[in-house]
Amino acid sequence: MERHQALTASESTPAPYRAFSFVPEGARPEPRFEPVIDQWSLTPVSRAAEIDALLADGVFPVGVMWVRHDTLEECQRFLMATEGVEWIALVEGDVWQAGEALRRTLATAFFDFHTLPADGPRLALSLGHAAGMARLRSSLRAGPASGGPEAAILGDSPPIRALRRDLYKVAGHDATVLIRGESGSGKELAAREIHNASPRAEGSFVAVNCGAIPDNLVQSELFGHERGAFTGAHQRRRGHLELADGGTIFLDEVAELSLEHQVNLLRVLEERTLVRVGGTERIPVDMRVVAATHVDLERAVAEGRFREDLFYRLNVLPIEVPPLRARAGDIEQLARHFLERFHHEQGTAARAFSAQALGALKRHDWPGNIRELLNRIQRAAVMSDHRLLTPADLGLEARRLPWRDLETLEQARTRAERDAVQAALVRCGNNVSEASRQLGVARVTLYRLLERLNLQQ
Numbered sequence: 001m002e003r004h005q006a007l008t009a010s011e012s013t014p015a016p017y018r019a020f021s022f023v024p025e026g027a028r029p030e031p032r033f034e035p036v037i038d039q040w041s042l043t044p045v046s047r048a049a050e051i052d053a054l055l056a057d058g059v060f061p062v063g064v065m066w067v068r069h070d071t072l073e074e075c076q077r078f079l080m081a082t083e084g085v086e087w088i089a090l091v092e093g094d095v096w097q098a099g100e101a102l103r104r105t106l107a108t109a110f111f112d113f114h115t116l117p118a119d120g121p122r123l124a125l126s127l128g129h130a131a132g133m134a135r136l137r138s139s140l141r142a143g144p145a146s147g148g149p150e151a152a153i154l155g156d157s158p159p160i161r162a163l164r165r166d167l168y169k170v171a172g173h174d175a176t177v178l179i180r181g182e183s184g185s186g187k188e189l190a191a192r193e194i195h196n197a198s199p200r201a202e203g204s205f206v207a208v209n210c211g212a213i214p215d216n217l218v219q220s221e222l223f224g225h226e227r228g229a230f231t232g233a234h235q236r237r238r239g240h241l242e243l244a245d246g247g248t249i250f251l252d253e254v255a256e257l258s259l260e261h262q263v264n265l266l267r268v269l270e271e272r273t274l275v276r277v278g279g280t281e282r283i284p285v286d287m288r289v290v291a292a293t294h295v296d297l298e299r300a301v302a303e304g305r306f307r308e309d310l311f312y313r314l315n316v317l318p319i320e321v322p323p324l325r326a327r328a329g330d331i332e333q334l335a336r337h338f339l340e341r342f343h344h345e346q347g348t349a350a351r352a353f354s355a356q357a358l359g360a361l362k363r364h365d366w367p368g369n370i371r372e373l374l375n376r377i378q379r380a381a382v383m384s385d386h387r388l389l390t391p392a393d394l395g396l397e398a399r400r401l402p403w404r405d406l407e408t409l410e411q412a413r414t415r416a417e418r419d420a421v422q423a424a425l426v427r428c429g430n431n432v433s434e435a436s437r438q439l440g441v442a443r444v445t446l447y448r449l450l451e452r453l454n455l456q457q
């Protein structure tokens with residue numbers, strides 16, 4: 001039988017795994033193709049609200065979404081509203097000929113994409129990987145049990161003690177805080193600490209990653225919208241700023257906002273009122289603003305990429321989170337803590353680090369900071385069947401010294417490529433799209449590299 005034929009997965013033999021499928025209204029009565037996906041059956045959803053109820057019913061938090069350039073906005077909204085789900089895009093037509101907006105969304109917001117008609121076995125493989133990733137992510141998102149030690153910032157090195165002191169100092173004031181620091185260094189954790197130690201602790205802490213919202217959705221995500229404000233706005237929805245009323249709004253990656261949205265944000269900060277998209281009423285909001293960025297904002301201002309007036313509005317109480325390499329004294333404590341946590345949460349066999357592994361952890365440069373440490377340890381704990389983790393488990397094998405151990409240029413190149421690819425995958429929690437973006441290569445090129453370097457996912 002032809003593999004790519006119009007047939008729903010649920011019509012084939014009963015499938016043990018269930019995933020969602022979302023077809024945007026604008027794409028109906030298309031799609032012409034429902035792929036046969038080995039071992040998987042698809043449960044159609046049309047509203048984000050249906051997802052939670054279905055998840056409780058043994059469905060994996062993964063799904064396939066039909067994506068076309070003319071329904072892109074509807075898809076983006078659905079992606080935003082279903083954060084815990086890993087989506088795989090099914091795209092009609094040639095992706096490389098598609099517009100930039102579609103390609104960008106595929107590269108950043110989806111776990112993977114397949115062009116239609118899709119290859120069933122390959123799609124099944126993607127869904128399996130996506131389900132694993134969704135589980136890992138949700139275990140990290142769930143974070144520590146309430147009151148557990150990780151609800152607080154760990155570490156006892158002088159830079160982290162100084163940070164803790166600064167956080168408690170600013171917590172008592174209601175002024176805006178700007179947190180700077182490298183990616184993955186703990187800026188969000190610092191913002192939570194400020195909120196928890198502030199008089200607003202009983203209110204909500206609303207975290208928004210400004211860099212993760214497509215530019216055309218920023219306005220409605222931040223400010224909310226009225227019913228009927230645009231196609232698909234079936235109900236009135238309060239935005240993140242309004243939801244933070246009485247509490248703290250954390251604007252992560254604030255430098256990613258376009259100049260137009262920077263103006264709108266500035267207005268809210270000055271007037272302490274907002275107007276929902278499609279609305280006219282000025283709604284008062286009482287929130288404490290904590291913003292964060294890994295970008296050199298003074299430079300962004302000088303280059304005209306960030307508004308100077310907004311910079312001064314945000315930079316009232318500046319806080320600097322040090323990179324992990326500047327607090328080497330904390331690495332061992334953090335590493336042991338994360339390993340212990342995975343052992344308890346996921347029943348992993350690994351309980352400790354070999355002396356060489358501890359040495360390698362201390363020598364590593366940690367460009368991805370604590371997030372990289374967390375990812376390396378989680379991957380090692382999940383993959384290893386042994387009680388002791390080695391440098392190899394952590395992807396931190398001792399480097400061969402080229403001047404002692406002669407290697408050809410080709411060997412050196414391969415080694416460097418393998419190191420770069422492994423490091424990028426670890427940094428991005430194995431998200432191939434994100435890793436390829438960071439490495440500056442196309443996704444296909446990265447897949448080819450993975451195959452050539454024998455690093456199959």
Ligand SMILES: Nc1ncnc2c1ncn2[C@@H]1O[C@H](COP(=O)(O)OP(=O)(O)OP(=O)(O)O)[C@@H](O)[C@H]1O
Pocket residue numbers: 140150152153154155181182183184185186187188189190252253294334370371374
């Ligand atoms: N001092 C710390 N103790 C324990 N866990 C930490 C610490 N700092 C960060 N983490 C953990 O590391 C991960 C990354 O931290 P966080 O998200 O706060 O970084 P970030 O600087 O906001 O990252 P990004 O710039 O990418 O938004 C989180 O899981 C967080 O809980």
